[in-house]
Amino acid sequence: MAYSDKVLDHYDNPRNVGVLDDKALNVGTGMVGAPACGDVMRLQIQINDDGVIEDAKFKTYGCGSAIASSSLLTEWVKGKTLEDAAKIKNSEIAEELALPPVKIHCSVLAEDAIQAAIQDIRKKRGED
């Protein structure tokens, strides 16, 4: 499979790999996918007092496209409000990384991950 340079770059130098304290009230965790399907993404976001995402970390088990999609997502969500982060669409990720059709599901998973992380943080803060 021929990957775009952007996928290869994120794969070789993944951004924001790591873990945030999932007990903290200002941290939201989204874990999506399943080992049986070949990909699991864990995305964590941390917001400041103004509700802006100030940090994001990920870990992903999956193919190169899944790793790249989640790495890119952590770059994109930083500095965004939860409302704006919620508007990120899988098609934008797929387009940015030039994912082939068979890998579109990786970008869908990334969108699911940010939605799950936002939902988690809202639930923790009683906004749900």
Place this chain on the structure above:
Amino acid sequence: MKLPIYLDYSATTPVDPRVAARMAECLTMDGVFGNAASRSHSFGWQAEAAIEDARQQVASLINADPREIVWTSGATESDNLAIKGCAHFNERKGKHVITSKIEHKAVLDSCRQLEREGYEITYLDPCASGLIEPQAVADAIRDDTTLVSLMHVNNEIGTITDIAAIGEICRQRGVFFHVDAAQSAGKVKIDMAEMKVDLMSFSAHKIYGPKGMGALYVRRKPRVRIEAQTHGGGHERGMRSGTLPTHQIVGMGEAFRIAHEEMDDENTRILALRNRLWEGFSDMEEAHLNGTLEQHVAGNLNVSFAFVEGESLIMALKDFAVSSGSACTSASLEPSYVLRALGLEDELAHSSIRFSIGRFTTAEEVDYIIEKVLAAVTKLRELSPLWDMFKAGVDLSTVQWAAH
């Protein structure tokens, strides 16, 4: 060390330079280019002689009569011809065929075609180590069974089927036995004078011969009859029509001759490299061997590196040619059906890498891939949420996953 390094000999092999030299002698005006079916001039006679020499070379490797060798375009065609040809010819006797869940698609899809024609197929399960037990075959034979089709060596996990024992059972029960030997010829001893196998498929390109060339062994005593699948000039005693490709056949013959002469030494050398590779992973946590090394071809090693997805590992191994049972390396999004048939959990199937070692592999290359695999697995586990959970003592099978 020349990069990239080829470690996918189970997929195909380069043509041995000795084979290529012989093939080149059968193409041009000053070579043996004639049509073996031309009976009226020396060009035809020379081609026929070259082809009969090659037939003898193929037969010698398996201790068979050259008249039992039918040329085909490859193991896929041989499998089609054997399975459909034998089932059709014996249709009045019964319409039940036995095969297994870990066969090559050429066998499975030929069986599917028979199902569409109203045949009934039994697909045997392998045991956890990947072997098809002779007793399982015996238990599956019915009064209307006409054919059993099993592979000698599995292409993904390298396990060796006990075809001698299964042949005894089939002969005793009056059932024909077809074996796909694409992965075993030249690697595992085959003796047709001893083994009760009726039909056997071969490929040239798995043993340093050309692609697009194969053969089907069709036993003469006791005689096995098959219905032709390709009709034309009645070549190959009517079993497979089509002008014989002299250069391809001569190449296959030379490849089989070399295999016959060098098999023992080559197996010793390749087995040492395979063991070196497996030992290279021995200090690694959660590296699982797929299949069993007990009954196993020398050149294959199939390993699942748990919590790392196979395709992402292959991306890190860009200096190497290896293959994976991961869904992501195929168009189907399903992990290897062979590994799943062994009862492997999907995640371990997704994490599998097949290394296959061959004639031109060196110890230096093996050491290099060990180093790269260790580094890549470490890096990808750092990235893996599953590895975190495993390290934290979470049993992944108890987690409620959001499947997609």
